[in-house]
Amino acid sequence: MGQTTRSVRPNDTIATKLAPPCPPVAPVRRERLFRALAHGSANGVTLVSAPAGAGKTALVASWLASGAVAWPVAWLALDGHDDERRRFWTGVLAALARADPSDAGLAQLAVPPRGRIDRVFTELVERLAARTRPLVLVLDDVHELTDGAIHDDLAALLRHAPAALRLVLIARADPPLGLERLRVSGRLSEIRAADLAFDAAEARELLAAWGAPLDAVDARELWRRSGGWAAGLVLPALALRDHADPSAFVAGFGGDDRAVADFVLTEMLAGHPGDVRRFLLRTAVAEELTVELAVELGGRPDAAELLERLVHGNALVERLDGGRDGYRYGPLFAGLLRSELARTAPEELAELHLLLARWHERDGVPGAAVRHALAASAWELAAEAVADGWLRLLLDGELELLREVAERMPPALHRRWPEVALACAAAATAAGDAAGAATLLARAEDAAEDASGEAAGALPPARALGFARGQAVVELLLGRVCGDVERTTRAAAVLTAGRRAVPSGDGDAALADELRVAALAHLGATEAWCGELEAAAQRLDAALAGARERELDAIVLLARAHLALGEALRGRLVRAADGAAAALELAERHGWDATPAAATAQAVLASALLHWDRTEEADRVLARAERTVRSSGEPPLRALVALVRIGLLAADGAWDAAIARLRAAEAELRSWPLHAPLRARFAAHEALLRAARGERAEAGALLESARAAGPRPEHAAALGRLRLAAGEPASASAAVEPWLEQTVPRAVAVELWTTEAVARDALDDDAGACCALERALALAEPDGFRHELLALGPSLRDLLARTIRAGTAHRSFAGELLDALEHDGARPLALPEPLSGREEAVLRCLPTMMSNREIATELYVSVNTVKTHLKHIYRKLDAADRREAVRRARELQLLAPSRDQTYAQVG
Known part of the structure; x- marks a missing residue:
């Protein structure tokens, strides 16, 4: 008897592929994306396309779990085994049959074991067209499908999809399904990597859900470093669960994190050909890429075409925003690629940094030039870039880079490049190190005048002018950190002298003009701390207007923070808090949360919150300022931070x-x-x-x-x-x-x-x-x-x-x-309200079993006097009765702890 040939039934598909995954933790409700999915399900087709680890599957699964979809949902998780036409359609039919068991017509559909399966496709379309109730079909990991016949089938299904079918496609790259037609017709809704990126609030919620409830500052920093990439948040959250110092972990988190690196190497790089991987590794050394720079770094004339393919292929490459021409990698992805290149080809990495340093120096971008020269340990090139651009770096708020210059560059370079010593002096003032700054300033002045030894002689006129400006800037900053209004005023006078209109294109005149604005801001800040509030407000208002006009955000932050300080010192809490909040919003936007100016705003806001008796909020905000002033900030800022902390400790009774x-x-x-x-x-x-x-x-x-x-x-x-x-x-x-x-x-x-x-x-x-x-x-x-x-x-x-x-x-x-x-x-x-001596004597009797009469006898007073003392004790301790008075007195350390409490403390 011959074997009976049977059709491939839907129940041949593994059941676990037919259900959305259950999240290991409570999912973050991402309402903005839920709305986008709802809109897409009404439209007909939704494409969720983003790189690995972006949270695509988790998003769709949590949307379905939220109960937002009232219709039957068919789910099919695809893998490499489904990349065959019969197996694929068997899985689709199984998912549809499971979604709506009441639809007998769907349940009867099956894929024939041999021959053409076009008839099944036609029957499926007809069966779906007969439905009156919509049905959602989710295909997860569509990028696993490479068979052209399957692509043709899906494209045909999209073209002829019945009104009842709502299709959701989840993929790491756009599948070749003729999506352009759907896009033009308005039937395609798209959710991409930029949409899936977690915002700061969502990131903090996600971290908490995964067992890493960071404070606002650390959560924002981890979010910034991850670029909102879900895997870049979840993987460090797992490591943070058992970490003793979360802040230290966050500060050190980056491209050398092994768990994240392994994920990227296996899930994201392994799928690219070797030449593309090499291009990614080499071009990731740059913070931003023009096509010309990509050609230079990647060694490929077709860099423009390759970058566009990577953008569309969700390789964590994105176009620059703001209408700028160029590309960038996500911050965490870039760091991982650089770490991989440093591990596998350190000499090549150094060469690329040197190339970039020279490239940016030619383009007049001092920050990037200095960063890459330092990374390449090209000290002479770094010194030249610092000498030319350190004042610009200061105006742009690049304090961390100036600190790195001070820490890494050999002091021997100061003889040849006295401007480097000035830059290091400026970095020292930002750290509140007046003595170190004064020493570096003296060293710079000696080197500039020295015509012997290693020095190249007296500075040429062009450098001499820049050096004189730099001297005045360091004097300005030193005056501020020392609280010397006269010194700050003299330095500001040098920088603000001879104000004139700036000709268009005159970079030197523009720099001088911007330094005048900065001088006003620093002088105003000094006056504010020294109590000259009216003069400070006038200068800071002028500096704020000038900085806004010139787009000097670091000076805007400085002016706003110290205007808020002035309001706080006057007792105008609402205006102070509003100004501080505006300053902190700007600081967070630029990643300047840990600067002295931001710490000033944080201390002002915490002070206002303490006055409002919102002590828990004040404590959280103040902790951010305390973290900064441990290593930077002028003494009066430390004083304000200390005063607020003392107030909070006193409010807690921690005398x-x-x-x-x-x-x-x-x-x-x-x-x-x-x-x-x-x-x-x-x-x-x-x-x-x-x-x-x-x-x-x-x-x-x-x-x-x-x-x-x-x-x-x-x-x-x-x-x-x-x-x-x-x-x-x-x-x-x-x-x-x-x-x-x-x-x-x-x-x-x-x-x-x-x-x-x-x-x-x-x-x-x-x-x-x-x-x-x-x-x-x-x-x-x-x-x-x-x-x-x-x-x-x-x-x-x-x-x-x-x-x-x-x-x-x-x-x-x-x-x-x-x-x-x-x-x-x-x-x-x-x-x-302290107790009188007699009241203290009565209080000491209360923990005993003595009656009022016995207490009176013990103290040689009348019972009425004891009652009067008790009334005062209850009022002063805010207690209703004797038992509560004893408890409150122990809390306030007016009485020794009970024996049980003492044993508990010892044990």
């Missing part, structure tokens, strides 16, 4: 840590002419912190000493609060009264009037208390000062409630404050 931070900051700032309000704020903080630790006498002596050196309202505000806490309301009022009607920083004015209000209340002066509180609210509400009021805790609560009942012009704001005081009982007090 010892706050005092330690204060001590470290004072040691750093001893020789700097710190703005008087900032210096006074240090003394006020220390006094309040000492009092919080029970060192009341030392706190008072410290304030008296500070006042003797020069009385400030900050001292008076702190002294008033100390005396309030000591139960001396009359003395508290006397301390603040001389400053109440003076012009003082807004935050201090709020503290002064709030202290006066609480003091008047304690003196039973209801009218005076309400009047003083009304003044405090009037000062605080426009810019939202909350921290200064809430720091008084329970002593303000009853007065606020009475003021609201009596009627206030600030009902809403006062209500918010009262609500915070009533519902945030767990908040640590920056300065709890």
Whole structure:
């Protein structure tokens, strides 16, 4: 009996190929791309085309899992085994039959074992045309199909597709299916690599989903380095799960990461012929490629055609944006290619860097010329490029490159190239190293005048002019980092002298003009830190306008950050925060998050958030500034960062840590002419912190000493609060009264009037208390000062409630404050109202089983006196009863921990 020939049934296909993959973690909901897929499914055909690791399959699978598609979905995951016509159509029929089992006609279709299969194709089209309900067919990894017959079948299906069929094609490169016709007819929707790239917010969500919840700065940096490429985010996220120092990992992440490199080599490079791989490796050394440069680097006359093929083939090559003529590789892909070339052909890599250094020097692009010369260790070429272009690099915000010049270039070159010493001096000032900068400036001046030894003689006129400008720039920066307004003013005068119109095409005159704008900005920044706020605002406004006009974004950032600083020092919190946010947006756009100017804006924003009592947000923002000022930034910036950190530590009740931070900051700032309000704020903080630790006498002596050196309202505000806490309301009022009607920083004015209000209340002066509180609210509400009021805790609560009942012009704001005081009982007090000596004695008895009568007997007082002390203790500790008073006292370290707590700490 002969064998029975049977048709190839759909159930011959492996079941796992017929279902969308389940993501290993919760997928990121990418609503903008979900909308694009929904639009495509309504259109008829959607092409998702992007390189390996771009997140194509994950996107479509998560879209389907979201429930956004109400129709049956057929899924077929293709591989090399499907690159045969019968096997391919068997898989398609299996997917369709599984998607809608109720469609008997689809379930009956089968591929014949021999002969033509055109009839099956015709039957499929007819069966789909008979459907009234749409059906989605997803073909994943279409690039696995190379059989021309399959391409012809799919092209025919696209041409004759019934209205019910919605096709989604997922591929690493555009399949040859006649897509141009669909594109022209408007029936094709496309999602490409640029669309799939994660934005900063999506990247942070993806990293968290994969177990790497980075802070905003590290997440943005990893996103920037990855170019938003999904694999470039997920692979480092896996490595980050067990990494002790995420920030260090992110800082070092790049082309030498083995997991990412292996992925690229196996998934992306292996599919290209050897000559194309060589072209990719050689041309990736350049940051950007023109066709001419690609020909030079790649050694191929057909570079233009090859680059276009790579763009369309999703090889992580993209055209430059902004209408510029050229190409670039994704940042992570480029780094991986460079690392691979360094591993396999280091001599070739050095030659390419040298070629690029000379190319960019001829084109007048100093940054690229210096970078590639340093990479090639071509010191003379690097020195020449630095000498010609370091002022331009400074104006363009290339501080990291100048630091690299200072770290890598041999100091012996300074004799021949004194401009290099000037550039290194500028880098030192950015790091806050005034002594190092002064030494380098002196070395440069000696070399420029020396006509003997290794020096080439006195500088020729063209270099002498540039050197004189460079001298003035370093003097300007040194004056700023030393807080020397006179020195900065003298240097700025040199740079701003003889202002004139700049002829078109006169590069030297244009540079001089831009240096004038920079001089205004740096002088204004110095004046702002030294407290000359009006003069600073005028110069910074002029610098901001000039920098915008000349597209000097680094100077725009500097001016905006210090204008925000001036607003903060005046107490205009809203304007300060808005200005700081605008500065940070610009910094993030350029990758300047870790510059001193960005740190200034971060410190200003964190300060505003602290005043608004948004301490968690303030902590996150301040951490970014702290990371920067560890290695750069002038002393007053470090002072502001320290003050905000001290305020946050105090708000958490971490008084010892706050005092330690204060001590470290004072040691750093001893020789700097710190703005008087900032210096006074240090003394006020220390006094309040000492009092919080029970060192009341030392706190008072410290304030008296500070006042003797020069009385400030900050001292008076702190002294008033100390005396309030000591139960001396009359003395508290006397301390603040001389400053109440003076012009003082807004935050201090709020503290002064709030202290006066609480003091008047304690003196039973209801009218005076309400009047003083009304003044405090009037000062605080426009810019939202909350921290200064809430720091008084329970002593303000009853007065606020009475003021609201009596009627206030600030009902809403006062209500918010009262609500915070009533519902945030767990908040640590920056300065709890200290207990009197008798109250402390009663408090020490509370953890025992002693009754009120027994406590009275122990202390030789009446029971009524004990009850009065208990009432005061409960109010000062914001406690409802004896048990809560003991708990709060232990939290505030007013009582020793319980035995259980002690054992827990030891164990």
